[in-house]
Amino acid sequence: MPELPEVETxxxxxxxxxxxxxxxxxxxxxxxxxRNSGPADVVSRLTGRTVRSxxxxxxxxLAPLDSGDTWVxxxxxxxxxxxxxxxxxxELHTRFVAVLDDxxxxxxxxxxxxxFVAVLDxxxxxxxxxxxxxxALDELPSAAALGGRLAGRRAPVKALLLDQRIVSGLGxxxxxxxxxxxxxxxxxxxGSLRPGELEALREAITSVLAEGIAxxxxxxxxxxxxxxxxxxxxxxxxxxxxxxDGQPCRxxxxxxxxxxxxxxxxxxxxRCQPPRRERAKAS
DNA sequence: AACGATCCCTGTTGGC
DNA sequence: TGCCAACAGGGATCGT
Numbered sequence: 001m002p003e004l005p006e007v008e009t010x011x012x013x014x015x016x017x018x019x020x021x022x023x024x025x026x027x028x029x030x031x032x033x034x035r036n037s038g039p040a041d042v043v044s045r046l047t048g049r050t051v052r053s054x055x056x057x058x059x060x061x062l063a064p065l066d067s068g069d070t071w072v073x074x075x076x077x078x079x080x081x082x083x084x085x086x087x088x089x090x091e092l093h094t095r096f097v098a099v100l101d102d103x104x105x106x107x108x109x110x111x112x113x114x115x116f117v118a119v120l121d122x123x124x125x126x127x128x129x130x131x132x133x134x135x136a137l138d139e140l141p142s143a144a145a146l147g148g149r150l151a152g153r154r155a156p157v158k159a160l161l162l163d164q165r166i167v168s169g170l171g172x173x174x175x176x177x178x179x180x181x182x183x184x185x186x187x188x189x190x191g192s193l194r195p196g197e198l199e200a201l202r203e204a205i206t207s208v209l210a211e212g213i214a215x216x217x218x219x220x221x222x223x224x225x226x227x228x229x230x231x232x233x234x235x236x237x238x239x240x241x242x243x244x245d246g247q248p249c250r251x252x253x254x255x256x257x258x259x260x261x262x263x264x265x266x267x268x269x270x271r272c273q274p275p276r277r278e279r280a281k282a283s
Numbered sequence: 284a285a286c287g288a289t290c291c292c293t294g295t296t297g298g299c
Numbered sequence: 300t301g302c303c304a305a306c307a308g309g310g311a312t313c314g315t
Contacts, residue, residue: 003309077308115309152285154286159286172309289313290312293307298304
């Protein structure tokens with residue numbers, strides 16, 4: 001599923017292909033643009049515009065245009081960007097196509113249609129960005145500030161890691177991986193984390209995301225997220241707990257367990273991530 | 284306000 | 300073997 005590392009990998013592939021290019025044609029099918037005023041709006045506000053850069057905030061791809069608007073793409077749950085030359089066959093579930101002035105195409109392939117494309121003016125963009133918290137990679141708060149964001153919250157820490165208003169970019173896969181690396185049980189009350197645990201959490205977010213990006217993201221066998229050139233990401237083979245319930249923890253060999261948190265499956269090692277903090281002990 | 288539940292959507296999976 | 304309910308999940312929304 002596209003989370004921060006997948007979106008960042010996609011962004012890096014797009015930069016050399018689209019920055020400085022002008023969009024000469026746009027095709028939209030289905031409900032891809034449902035969060036904007038409509039497909040026609042996206043077509044008219046994107047066609048003829050030149051892409052200035054490609055950025056990212058959380059799971060949002062943000063491409064400022066020469067018009068002052070910003071081209072926004074969210075991959076949702078099953079979306080991925082596919083770049084190809086005009087004339088190359090389109091994959092099933094291609095929902096959106098932007099044709100560039102050099103003949104290349106940027107396509108959104110999205111079987112479950114939870115992704116969307118929009119073109120926002122500065123006010124709309126500001127409103128959209130206010131709704132999400134700092135980027136989990138580029139703007140990750142200090143451990144103390146992270147603690148401040150979780151203070152007083154009784155919800156499971158896993159649930160709040162998925163809440164994009166706390167920090168943006170983590171999804172179900174990387175949240176599980178982060179908690180495992182930090183040695184924190186997913187059901188721990190978020191506000192109960194101690195300073196040392198917050199430090200571990202922060203470090204885990206940074207290192208897991210960096211490794212995910214370095215591996216080109218996570219491609220699972222089913223609804224595979226793929227790189228824009230069609231290749232698979234390699235982080236799936238390195239997952240410590242996600243999707244591995246019943247299999248031995250890569251750290252200690254204990255069977256990985258699964259519990260539902262906030263309606264999402266959560267995978268954890270009961271030994272590396274004990275439900276309650278062990279007593280402080282010298283050593 | 285916080286938080287859990289529900290819904291959207293469709294390809295895949297698992298049980299019978 | 301075939302059918303179909305259950306499942307997957309990012310995010311919006313609703314109810315408590």
